[in-house]
Amino acid sequence: MSEAEATDPAITPTRRGLLGMIGTGVAGLALGGAGGAAVTAAALAGTGADGSSGSVVPFHGAHQAGIVTPAQDRLHFASFRMVRGATRDDLIALLQDWTAAAEQLCRGEALGTGIESEDPLLPPDDTGEAEGLHAGHLTLTFGLGHQLFTGEEDDADPFGIRAKLPDTFTPLPSFAFDLLEATQSGGDLCVQACADDPQIAVHAIRNLARIAIGRAHLSWSQLGFGRTSSTSRDQETPRNLFGFKDGTMNIMSDERAALDAHVWVGGSAPEWMRGGTYLVARKILMTIETWDRTSLLEQERVFGRTKRTGGPATGGGEFEQPDFTATNAAGEPTIDIAAHVRLAHPDQNGGARILRRGYNYVDGSNGLGQMGGGLFFISFQRDPAMFVRVQQSLKPDLLNEYIRHIGSGLWAVPRGIAQGEFVAQALFE
Ligand SMILES: C=CC1=C(C)c2cc3[nH]c(cc4nc(cc5[nH]c(cc1n2)c(C)c5CCC(=O)O)C(CCC(=O)O)=C4C)c(C)c3C=C
Numbered sequence: 001m002s003e004a005e006a007t008d009p010a011i012t013p014t015r016r017g018l019l020g021m022i023g024t025g026v027a028g029l030a031l032g033g034a035g036g037a038a039v040t041a042a043a044l045a046g047t048g049a050d051g052s053s054g055s056v057v058p059f060h061g062a063h064q065a066g067i068v069t070p071a072q073d074r075l076h077f078a079s080f081r082m083v084r085g086a087t088r089d090d091l092i093a094l095l096q097d098w099t100a101a102a103e104q105l106c107r108g109e110a111l112g113t114g115i116e117s118e119d120p121l122l123p124p125d126d127t128g129e130a131e132g133l134h135a136g137h138l139t140l141t142f143g144l145g146h147q148l149f150t151g152e153e154d155d156a157d158p159f160g161i162r163a164k165l166p167d168t169f170t171p172l173p174s175f176a177f178d179l180l181e182a183t184q185s186g187g188d189l190c191v192q193a194c195a196d197d198p199q200i201a202v203h204a205i206r207n208l209a210r211i212a213i214g215r216a217h218l219s220w221s222q223l224g225f226g227r228t229s230s231t232s233r234d235q236e237t238p239r240n241l242f243g244f245k246d247g248t249m250n251i252m253s254d255e256r257a258a259l260d261a262h263v264w265v266g267g268s269a270p271e272w273m274r275g276g277t278y279l280v281a282r283k284i285l286m287t288i289e290t291w292d293r294t295s296l297l298e299q300e301r302v303f304g305r306t307k308r309t310g311g312p313a314t315g316g317g318e319f320e321q322p323d324f325t326a327t328n329a330a331g332e333p334t335i336d337i338a339a340h341v342r343l344a345h346p347d348q349n350g351g352a353r354i355l356r357r358g359y360n361y362v363d364g365s366n367g368l369g370q371m372g373g374g375l376f377f378i379s380f381q382r383d384p385a386m387f388v389r390v391q392q393s394l395k396p397d398l399l400n401e402y403i404r405h406i407g408s409g410l411w412a413v414p415r416g417i418a419q420g421e422f423v424a425q426a427l428f429e
């Protein structure tokens with residue numbers, strides 16, 4: 001296949017197309033072969049047969065994808081626990097198998113021989129629900145939990161990696177108002193799957209869970225939609241379930257200096273984490289019915305921003321800097337002293353900034369006429385202490401009246417990998 005043919009939308013291969021070509025013996029189409037490169041180039045051209053959904057985000061690179069990648073619309077986040085008695089070799093083999101699968105999934109390929117099993121007495125290599133779909137900008141971001149290094153009792157070294165535990169990687173403390181449920185918190189490994197299409201994200205997690213069997217099991221997972229933070233100025237700022245623009249003051253993917261200062265782990269950390277980051281997830285229930293009965297004045301006081309434009313209460317458009325010194329006619333601060341944006345602002349937090357990349361979620365309703373929905377908050381920062389600092393400063397936040405933190409997790413996200421490496425390989429060297 002020539003480069004020109006490879007980028008022709010009309011012949012950009014879908015999962016089924018790829019299988020067909022493997023079946024007819026197209027030379028080198030297997031992983032790593034010359035044909036494989038052509039397939040990647042085709043997919044990288046970003047155009048599928050339907051003209052929109054065939055885009056590939058490269059899996060390899062200095063940093064893992066899914067962090068500064070322009071936020072896709074859909075999330076399936078999964079937390080895994082290693083099975084009791086799993087060994088270091090099991091963990092390494094799992095990360096190797098996940099890496100090989102992730103490379104294929106992110107290229108929009110079916111796993112192994114796909115749904116056309118050579119032996120009908122065995123389950124097919126791929127579960128099949130993404131058959132006919134394209135890569136859909138799928139990104140898979142892998143993280144390692146603290147317990148992986150220390151064991152459940154914090155006094156063990158089940159996988160022989162304790163010596164590589166970074167000093168800064170300590171579990172999150174309890175926060176005021178935490179109402180955490182163990183069934184939605186923690187985990188030895190996490191995988192953040194983001195894509196344009198929920199079927200693609202779910203397919204990826206499902207197949208990674210299947211591959212993990214006998215070594216790790218799916219502990220809990222969360223579906224999300226309608227990204228609540230932009231990571232690129234090319235994206236319109238989305239709205240959260242309270243109807244406010246969310247992500248206005250986020251760190252953007254082109255802010256190189258800010259990313260180095262606040263997101264990417266730097267030089268003094270263990271080698272396997274340099275270029276990595278830490279992922280915090282917080283499942284935050286939003287009491288939507290109460291909020292919907294709250295006056296617009298109060299809603300805007302809570303955030304310190306206007307609902308329509310997203311601009312600060314002190315005036316100007318969405319991206320105008322808030323003036324925290326401004327007062328109204330009565331001499332009171334125009335932006336309430338407990339407004340969310342005041343307390344979350346870097347000025348209140350020793351300059352700490354975090355990269356937010358969360359999603360709305362709705363898990364159905366609770367049988368009392370209330371929606372079980374909110375924000376699946378995700379942030380990336382070079383040190384978990386940066387999140388802790390911001391979260392602790394939100395203690396008097398007016399928003400707390402309308403939210404409940406019900407799930408939590410912290411994972412170290414190793415640096416990205418080159419072709420031929422597996423995720424977190426440097427941790428085992
Ligand atoms: C600990 C970190 C944060 C949590 C938890 C959090 C929850 C949360 N936030 C919103 C809605 C908005 N947040 C906004 C700004 C904002 N929030 C945080 C941090 C946390 N938010 C930061 C660091 C910032 C930026 C502050 C700044 O630099 O000005 C905004 C305003 C628009 C924006 O800049 O994004 C909204 C709206 C909800 C609904 C929520 C929990 C459910």
Ligand SMILES: [Fe+2]
Binds near residue numbers: 340344
């Ligand atoms: Fe916020």
